Amino acid sequence: MANRDTYHHGALPQALIREGAGLLAEKGLASFSMREVARRAGVAVAAPSHHFGSARGLLTGIATDGFAQLAERMATTAGSPEDRASAMCRAYVAFAKECPGHAAVMFQLGLLNQEDPAFIQQSSRAFAQLSATLAKAAPANAAKLSQATRTLWSAVHGLVALKMLTPKEADEIISFAVRAVVSELRRDST
């Protein structure tokens, strides 16, 4: 994005998110730097600060963008509720694999502005989708449903974060997790 002939970039925030995610995917979180992102976007070192305030702000922007994409991918509508829950979890795993830059920061809550309204909104969407689907798979009271959703969501996140999914087994272990949670939810609610 360094090929720019105008003084104003035109779409710098988006470009910074894109280049930032690329840098994260390439070099990892430890080597992330605002200056390198600015370099890749072809702007001055101070430019990113004007849009995102700080490094923390840019990371939050990348995470927010990631959650928006994740929610899109998780909007599955085909099959039974349980099948859809499985599909959502698989979509989560696929997203983490295909967008490692975004995934590298989306759940690093300690590095983000957790109070950022846009971040809160986007990060809630995917979780809410899964919760709604589980509710259809196994009717239960709000408390139990909340427990089940958190357990499954956490399990999927953990599987990805801890690299505990061999590609070969990925579908199988996700099915196991979904079955375990849905079955327990049904048993609890009867």
Next chain:
Amino acid sequence: MANRDTYHHGALPQALIREGAGLLAEKGLASFSMREVARRAGVAVAAPSHHFGSARGLLTGIATDGFAQLAERMATTAGSPEDRASAMCRAYVAFAKECPGHAAVMFQLGLLNQEDPAFIQQSSRAFAQLSATLAKAAPANAAKLSQATRTLWSAVHGLVALKMLTPKEADEIISFAVRAVVSELRRDST
């Protein structure tokens, strides 16, 4: 630890791990710095490098120390296998709460030397303990057992990492997760 009258510190590696974990607990991962750790330990800025090689090395040291402590806490022997599995998960949660500095880096695989032999050894211990306990709770073949362990381990990790545990509900949701996994494991193996 700045009150030192000898040229040699005597136990600098341990002190660096302790001060490093303290810094992480206080200021968080984003504000972690080798120099600040050296300052708190009362040594020159370059001293930590001689023991841990780099910042990554020190973080790996802190993580390794954390896993050693975690394995100790998870060595529960009382009750039925399922109860013990629950106790192990609760121990995990308690550790994360009481030692936030250690917990902040233990699962940040991207920031650690994952090949470090000591790290591999210590980080395997707790997981192996849980696996062995699950095996007693619900006999199953190796593949299914592995899936179940990974699911539960991931779920507990996720619950902690994503701050999805309200203190009030912590025990309840952990019981839910353990029951779900153990029940599914039993069903699978029959």
Next chain:
DNA sequence: AATCTCATCTGATCACTGTATAGATTAATA
């Protein structure tokens, strides 16, 4: 069409960081 306004971007500066190197100090060993 000319002017104004203000968001956007630059360039320079500051304190701070991780790491490398050479040398000082002390512990261990023979």
Next chain:
DNA sequence: TATTAATCTATACAGTGATCAGATGAGATT
């Protein structure tokens, strides 16, 4: 006691995040 090895210090360097005054130009107002 003399020698070796381990430990720690002091200094230096390049790279970092953040701040600030000022340059630029796109769009609204007149």
